[in-house]
Amino acid sequence: METILTIILICLFIIVIVIPALMLIRLYLHDKKQEEHSVLQNYPILGKMRYILEKMGPELRQYLFNNDREGKPFNRKQFEYVSKAGKYQTSLMGYGAERDFDQDGYYLVNHMFPSLDEEMKITQEPTIKTKIYQISEENLFSRKEQSQEVEINPAYLSDEDMVVLGKDTVRQPFRLKGIIGQSAMSYGSLGEHAITALSEGLGMAGGTWMNTGEGSVSPYHLKGDVDIIMQISPGLFGVRDHDGHFSWEEYKHHADTEQIKAFELKLGQGAKTRGGHVDGGKITGEIAEIRKVEVGKDINSPNRFRGISNPEELLSFLQQLRETGGKPVGIKLVVGNQVEVERLAEAMKETDIVPDFITIDGSEGGTGASYYALAYSVGLPAFAAIPMVHDCLERYQLRERTKIIASGKLLTPDKIAMALCLGADLINIARGFMISVGCIMSQVCHKNTCPVGVATTDESLQKALIIDEKKYRVCNYLVTLRQGLFDLAAVAGLDSPTKLNRRYINYHTDFRQFNDWRTNETTT
Numbered sequence: 001m002e003t004i005l006t007i008i009l010i011c012l013f014i015i016v017i018v019i020p021a022l023m024l025i026r027l028y029l030h031d032k033k034q035e036e037h038s039v040l041q042n043y044p045i046l047g048k049m050r051y052i053l054e055k056m057g058p059e060l061r062q063y064l065f066n067n068d069r070e071g072k073p074f075n076r077k078q079f080e081y082v083s084k085a086g087k088y089q090t091s092l093m094g095y096g097a098e099r100d101f102d103q104d105g106y107y108l109v110n111h112m113f114p115s116l117d118e119e120m121k122i123t124q125e126p127t128i129k130t131k132i133y134q135i136s137e138e139n140l141f142s143r144k145e146q147s148q149e150v151e152i153n154p155a156y157l158s159d160e161d162m163v164v165l166g167k168d169t170v171r172q173p174f175r176l177k178g179i180i181g182q183s184a185m186s187y188g189s190l191g192e193h194a195i196t197a198l199s200e201g202l203g204m205a206g207g208t209w210m211n212t213g214e215g216s217v218s219p220y221h222l223k224g225d226v227d228i229i230m231q232i233s234p235g236l237f238g239v240r241d242h243d244g245h246f247s248w249e250e251y252k253h254h255a256d257t258e259q260i261k262a263f264e265l266k267l268g269q270g271a272k273t274r275g276g277h278v279d280g281g282k283i284t285g286e287i288a289e290i291r292k293v294e295v296g297k298d299i300n301s302p303n304r305f306r307g308i309s310n311p312e313e314l315l316s317f318l319q320q321l322r323e324t325g326g327k328p329v330g331i332k333l334v335v336g337n338q339v340e341v342e343r344l345a346e347a348m349k350e351t352d353i354v355p356d357f358i359t360i361d362g363s364e365g366g367t368g369a370s371y372y373a374l375a376y377s378v379g380l381p382a383f384a385a386i387p388m389v390h391d392c393l394e395r396y397q398l399r400e401r402t403k404i405i406a407s408g409k410l411l412t413p414d415k416i417a418m419a420l421c422l423g424a425d426l427i428n429i430a431r432g433f434m435i436s437v438g439c440i441m442s443q444v445c446h447k448n449t450c451p452v453g454v455a456t457t458d459e460s461l462q463k464a465l466i467i468d469e470k471k472y473r474v475c476n477y478l479v480t481l482r483q484g485l486f487d488l489a490a491v492a493g494l495d496s497p498t499k500l501n502r503r504y505i506n507y508h509t510d511f512r513q514f515n516d517w518r519t520n521e522t523t524t
Helices: 002-033 038-042 046-065 076-088 192-205 248-255 285-291 311-325 338-351 372-377 382-395 413-422 431-436 467-491
Strands: 105-108 128-138 143-152 163-165 174-176 180-182 228-232 260-266 329-333 357-361 403-407 426-429 505-510 513-516 521-523
Touching: 002 038, 002 046, 038 046, 076 128, 076 431, 076 467, 105 413, 128 192, 128 467, 180 192, 180 467, 192 431, 192 467, 248 260, 248 311, 260 311, 260 357, 311 329, 311 338, 338 382, 357 382, 357 426, 382 403, 382 413, 413 426, 413 467, 413 505, 426 431, 431 467
Parallel strands: 180 426, 228 260, 260 329, 329 357, 357 403, 403 426
Antiparallel strands: 105 505, 128 143, 163 174, 505 513, 513 521
């Protein structure tokens, strides 16, 4: 018996003391000899803690050190809104807002006599069958909740207020029963599980659209019977031949696809005004076939469309696409300054060619991969760009001939309402929908190592993203946004969010003065 006990004690001593000591000695000698890191050479072992803490930094800040309204690109309150809307189909909160009301910012105008429910022009049929969670018990260390099937109201626009793209320009206009859709997200940047869950969830919600991103149309975009806006980038993915030249045959094939309702020419996006990039590790055989590129090879789109170097050439190409496909065609751009916008408007006036829609992506927009200098310092944010484009089109008497789609961190109803007040007609959301399918903002989209299987094509990582679970959250999130938007319109005394304009937004610089958008005067 004593012998067995002695053996056990010796084994424990080796496991607890000897093996860790040998590992530390090996690590000490390795750090002392290496020449790459000065701190490790001067402080072997201890210096390792610096790199460990640095690696854990984003998670520590997100979950422990940032307060609920400090995190970037989205704070905990915004993240929580999307999560609750998707899982519980609610946006209720208690006690009061944590916004710093001493800071400058936009505020929506409330009417002294808001609109009643029966006065709203809202279509609530047909109802949507979905699933939401009900919490039965919630403690510090446990939560009991059950998923249940429910029917919810869709919060569609009335027939009278529907937004129409290409109303007077194409054979097949695109009619929209909702203001909010999914911004450009490519298959390849996101995996097939995420794209499928988004497609099916948006299809369930109805009255919306899904932008394919520059990676072309994949089978997964089409899974949910959702309306599609196909994006065409300078890389010409999906509409090119194997030599990389534009193919009218491929374009016509997509234009003849019933589910594809419109096309978008991508000049740039907020987080990367240059061409797009996808790491070669994400380029599977299927993705290569869809995009007409090589398997496993990095993709870098050109900065602009070859053969197009001015607004007139752009508009001429757009008109050819419109005439050939018979469907609406728009452009996506990042606003640099007033001069660039004026130049585009002048060309529209002179050629009498006006895009069916103009997507304005703010510099605060997201991306699967970009470069630091581009993401941090190029282009105007959405709330500066939207009124600039709107006003310019008004001056050239072109505003009624096109629609403005805005994007850039607009993932809550209040931000959406503000964008509509500043001049937008429609709203694109990308990262909000990513959060609804499980994104935890780990910010490794460019590495193909997304820990929740959203921004990755790695099959083992994607297994954690359950399509039949996440599609309901996509649907619930979108419907909650739409209902919230109608609620804000009612508070403003309107019967539809399509009627929001600058009369319903103020910018406060402090408690003693505000800027009146109607007169452009400051009142003290």
